[in-house]
Amino acid sequence: MRCQLCLNLSWQPICKNCLEIILKPTPTKRVLEDGLVVYSAYSYEDIKKLLHTKHTYYGAKIFAQLTKHALLPLIKTFRSKEVFSIPIDDHIRNGYSHSAVIAKELREHFKPIYKSLRAKNHIRYSGKELNIRQKIKRDFILTCKENLDVVLIDDIVTSGSTLIEANTTCKEGNLQVLFAITLADASL
DSSP: OBOTTTOOBOSSSSOHHHHHHTOOOOOEEEEOTTSOEEEEEEEHHHHHHHHGGGGSTTHHHHHHHHIIIIIHHHHTTOOOSSOEEEETTOOOBTTBOHHHHHHHHTTTTSEEOTTSEEESOOOOOTTOOHHHHHHSOOOEEEOSOSSOEEEEEEEEESSSHHHHHHHHHHHHTTOEEEEEEEEEETTO
């Protein structure tokens, strides 16, 4: 296969050279208007092309590779009692769920609870204007046990409306959301 960035032959979708030189993580911390802290590994513009692979069959490998490369080092110092991760709206599309792929790669630190926060509204927000994102809610359903410490997982934080709605749903379900983790922050 060829590296998605430099097109050199590679065993992985992104070659080691591109990971180490081109895709150096730039970790950020963003606080959303409801107080939820979101940690991200990259600026959206830095990995936009790679994030758009979530709509392709090989996107799962790219998301796994980016998570191992950028998010694992970001959270490796996190040590706490039992903490769970909740991938946001982990419906399977294109053969996999990108948020579930990220949660799976972080399972060493947070136990994933799959299929626990699903949207009743199946509108795709990718590429939509901010007013549409804020007006049309995801209408999440929470199906996990109460009284858990959780971390929310998503690929991108744009306006923050999805994470804010997910945080509210989790609080209403008696979950303690510690923070959220995304691969990219579009506000940078």
